[in-house]
Amino acid sequence: MNAHATPAIHALARPEVPPLPAYNAGLSSEAVRARYGASEIARMASNENPHGPSPAVAAALAGLASRVATYPDAQCTALRAAIGERTGVVPAHIVVGNGSEDILQMLCQAFAGPGDRVLTQRPAFGLHEIYPRMMGAEVELLELTPALDFDVDAWCQALARGPKIAMLANPSNPVGCMFDAAAFERLLDATPDGTLLVVDEAYCEYASLAPGYPDVLSLLRGRSMPWIVLRTFSKAWGLAGLRVGYGLASDDALVQLLDRVRTPFNVNHAAQAAALAAWGDEGFMRRGVAETVRLRGVLARRLAGLPGLRIAPSATNFLFLDLGRPNGPVNEALLARGIITKPWKEAGFEHFLRVSVGTEAQNARFAQALQGILEGRP
Numbered sequence: 001m002n003a004h005a006t007p008a009i010h011a012l013a014r015p016e017v018p019p020l021p022a023y024n025a026g027l028s029s030e031a032v033r034a035r036y037g038a039s040e041i042a043r044m045a046s047n048e049n050p051h052g053p054s055p056a057v058a059a060a061l062a063g064l065a066s067r068v069a070t071y072p073d074a075q076c077t078a079l080r081a082a083i084g085e086r087t088g089v090v091p092a093h094i095v096v097g098n099g100s101e102d103i104l105q106m107l108c109q110a111f112a113g114p115g116d117r118v119l120t121q122r123p124a125f126g127l128h129e130i131y132p133r134m135m136g137a138e139v140e141l142l143e144l145t146p147a148l149d150f151d152v153d154a155w156c157q158a159l160a161r162g163p164k165i166a167m168l169a170n171p172s173n174p175v176g177c178m179f180d181a182a183a184f185e186r187l188l189d190a191t192p193d194g195t196l197l198v199v200d201e202a203y204c205e206y207a208s209l210a211p212g213y214p215d216v217l218s219l220l221r222g223r224s225m226p227w228i229v230l231r232t233f234s235k236a237w238g239l240a241g242l243r244v245g246y247g248l249a250s251d252d253a254l255v256q257l258l259d260r261v262r263t264p265f266n267v268n269h270a271a272q273a274a275a276l277a278a279w280g281d282e283g284f285m286r287r288g289v290a291e292t293v294r295l296r297g298v299l300a301r302r303l304a305g306l307p308g309l310r311i312a313p314s315a316t317n318f319l320f321l322d323l324g325r326p327n328g329p330v331n332e333a334l335l336a337r338g339i340i341t342k343p344w345k346e347a348g349f350e351h352f353l354r355v356s357v358g359t360e361a362q363n364a365r366f367a368q369a370l371q372g373i374l375e376g377r378p
């Protein structure tokens with residue numbers, strides 16, 4: 001491969017595209033193994049589930065080879081019916097995506113354009129910012145409070161100004177903080193009817209164990225603004241590698257608009273079969289989530305005494321750590337020990353590192369490594 005760019009290529013691109021930041025997907029285990037010579041890799045950068053999916057998933061995937069010559073169900077009929085049954089949302093109000101990222105992209109393609117304003121948080125989940133900008137919309141970013149929490153007053157004021165779309169991750173990635181039911185109701189009271197509210201609940205299964213976490217569907221029902229709640233099989237359900245997310249929407253017209261921009265066969269056979277099997281074993285998911293929440297507490301207590309370290313309160317399967325020093329060298333030292341975490345790159349957050357809660361052994365290894373690094377031991 002050469003690095004040559006044809007003279008016209010940048011002029012041909014839509015003006016929104018060249019300035020977009022690339023999504024920071026982090027380093028692969030293979031890359032870390034090759035670059036640092038580490039033999040055992042601890043993947044703690046992407047909030048993946050160390051317990052994996054229900055054993056029912058492997059059984060469901062085993063029979064798939066005979067089906068790969070045919071297109072998958074473009075409507076995800078069985079999966080939408082199953083999701084509808086447990087959530088109480090009718091299938092006509094449900095959209096399934098190739099990951100919930102896919103639904104975020106559909107939402108921006110359908111609703112965001114030049115001159116539109118999209119409201120979200122800083123630091124944000126990258127795609128809450130990248131997809132609106134891709135469509136030419138402006139993004140307004142709200143700051144955290146000094147205690148690393150959502151600023152509910154600032155959110156209410158900004159919502160009242162009537163953004164076209166509000167992208168609200170509850171709980172937040174990367175911070176882990178959440179709006180409780182009272183705060184969430186204040187947000188809803190502040191939101192005008194003309195604003196589309198996107199509530200990204202990628203970590204809701206973990207947050208549902210945190211006191212005060214809102215039952216968002218019951219709060220949204222009966223409200224007059226359009227809304228969609230996004231959830232994913234990537235985290236608690238252990239299916240990040242197969243890419244399945246879903247949206248529960250205020251109305252079928254919203255789902256039909258997303259269907260116009262959705263690639264028709266966006267969720268493949270394996271993804272649909274695996275998601276359906278995982279969904280059928282809710283007990284497995286709940287046990288894994290409870291274990292991760294327990295281990296998050298163990299890890300936070302273990303880290304709490306480290307010099308100069310501050311830990312944001314978390315309702316998720318990760319911790320956002322203020323290292324009190326630039327995260328680059330700390331990250332390099334962790335990688336040299338085979339531990340992959342996510343050093344935050346956004347301006348103002350270069351002292352922060354996000355670490356996913358792993359197995360008990362991974363957490364202990366991370367805590368010991370971080371302690372050594374912060375105390376200056378080689």
Ligand SMILES: *Cc1c(COP(=O)(O)O)cnc(C)c1O
Nearest residue numbers: 099100101125173202232234245
């Ligand atoms: C992980 C994550 C997602 C992405 O989920 P996929 O379903 O894997 O695309 C969406 N939103 C937030 C806030 C996340 O952290």
